[in-house]
Amino acid sequence: MRRPKEYLLLYLKGVSMGGADVIPGVSGGTIAFITGIYEELVNSIKSIDGNAVRLLLSLQLAAFWKHINGSFLITVLAGVLTSLLSLARLMTYVLENYPIAVWSFFFGLILISSPLIMRDIHRWHLGTFLAFISGAVIAYWITVLSPTETPTNLFFIFFCGALAICAMILPGISGAFILLLIGKYEYMINALIEFNFPVILVFAVGCLLGLIGFSYVLSWILQYYRYPALALLAGFMIGSLNKVWPWKEVVSYRFNHEGIQVPAFDKSVLPGRYLEVTGQDPQLFYAILFAATGVFLVVAIEKTAAYIRSKN
Numbered sequence: 001m002r003r004p005k006e007y008l009l010l011y012l013k014g015v016s017m018g019g020a021d022v023i024p025g026v027s028g029g030t031i032a033f034i035t036g037i038y039e040e041l042v043n044s045i046k047s048i049d050g051n052a053v054r055l056l057l058s059l060q061l062a063a064f065w066k067h068i069n070g071s072f073l074i075t076v077l078a079g080v081l082t083s084l085l086s087l088a089r090l091m092t093y094v095l096e097n098y099p100i101a102v103w104s105f106f107f108g109l110i111l112i113s114s115p116l117i118m119r120d121i122h123r124w125h126l127g128t129f130l131a132f133i134s135g136a137v138i139a140y141w142i143t144v145l146s147p148t149e150t151p152t153n154l155f156f157i158f159f160c161g162a163l164a165i166c167a168m169i170l171p172g173i174s175g176a177f178i179l180l181l182i183g184k185y186e187y188m189i190n191a192l193i194e195f196n197f198p199v200i201l202v203f204a205v206g207c208l209l210g211l212i213g214f215s216y217v218l219s220w221i222l223q224y225y226r227y228p229a230l231a232l233l234a235g236f237m238i239g240s241l242n243k244v245w246p247w248k249e250v251v252s253y254r255f256n257h258e259g260i261q262v263p264a265f266d267k268s269v270l271p272g273r274y275l276e277v278t279g280q281d282p283q284l285f286y287a288i289l290f291a292a293t294g295v296f297l298v299v300a301i302e303k304t305a306a307y308i309r310s311k312n
Contacts, residue, residue, distance in 0.1 A: 007075050013037055014079020019087050020106075021080070021168050021175055028080070029169045030237060034113050034298055039222060041076065042169070044069040045215035084192060092189065103246040104287040108294025110244060114237040116302060121227045121234075131228040135235020142178075143243040144267075150183045154202045160184045161206025166214045170236060246287050247274035 002010070013035040017028035032038040047068045055064035065071070094102050121128060150156060160179060168175030179185040191199040221229045245268040271282035 002071070007071070010037070010072065010075040011079040011082075014076035015083050016079075017076070018080035018083025019091065021084065028175065030110060030113060030240075032169075033117060033233070034109065035301060037076065040069070040072060042215050042218045042222065044073050045211055046219045048212050089193060100246045100283045100287050101290045103244050104290040105294045106244045107241060107246060108291035109298055110237050110241060110294075111291070112295040112298045114234045116298065117230055117234040117237070121230050123227055124231075128228050128231045132231040132235040132238075135232040135237075136239035137235075139236045139239025140242050141239075143240060152184075152187060154198070157184070157199055157202045158206035160188070161203040162210030162213075165207040165210045169211065169214060169218065170233070242268055247271050247282055249273065249277050 013031070016035065017031045020031045021028040029038065032041050052064055052068050055061075055067055118132075150160075160182060163182070164175035164178050166175075167178040176185055179188055188199070188203060190196070191203070218229075247269050248266040249269045250266045269277070271284055271287075274280070274282045
């Protein structure tokens with residue numbers, strides 16, 4: 001049984017996951033992997049099955065709670081919801097005002113996390129190597145797709161929730177970016193800010209059902225094909241670095257719901273090119289500083305976790 005301090009730490013990990021999920025390009029699954037709760041999270045979600053429903057309907061609440069690892073799930077979920085409901089405005093603000101610092105920080109986080117995952121792969125063979133390459137290629141391909149316009153009916157919102165949550169739980173593939181690609185990122189952010197409960201509820205139900213279904217697939221893969229699965233996830237993270245590259249050149253624009261012109265599609269460029277096309281300082285010093293901070297944070301978390309494991 002976890003101690004109160006451990007539950008507080010779990011809650012903060014959930015907060016970090018939720019904050020990451022708000023940003024297009026950063027995956028909550030990446031944060032779960034970095035903070036060491038990924039597999040427990042997947043297996044706990046998977047445990048919400050027929051047995052859990054039977055225990056709940058027969059009012060065996062203590063057995064139900066234990067079966068689904070309820071204390072873990074509710075703590076992480078509370079952290080995620082706290083971020084989604086409170087950090088939407090903050091994340092929008094910092095991305096608008098300090099984009100290079102924010103993207104650099106997440107670049108450092110993801111860059112160091114991939115080799116840390118690969119460190120757990122003790123046997124490399126052709127299938128494992130191909131899984132890594134495939135993950136990198138798929139994630140990179142997703143980052144260069146152009147956003148599209150889609151409907152706003154509740155059935156499609158349900159579908160968006162189910163699709164986005166599958167991406168959110170995969171390290172390196174951002175659920176927020178998937179929403180951006182299908183034209184629903186801004187729509188859902190506004191729904192959160194304006195407390196549009198019908199849209200939020202339908203989206204949440206889609207997330208819940210998609211998450212439970214997809215957790216079975218992930219759990220099975222991690223159990224029977226662990227090393228190729230880890231290689232695939234590490235590849236996802238490497239391929240997603242294109243999305244969090246700090247310097248972008250806007251290729252096309254679109255009009256948001258307020259009729260304001262905003263970037264629709266961009267591409268990664270070198271700092272010199274960024275200065276040339278935007279006339280803005282590429283802030284190399286701050287970019288390196290924040291990327292290094294991201295690397296340091298992940299290494300510190302890893303070292304702290306290893307120390308706690310050794311003490312236990």
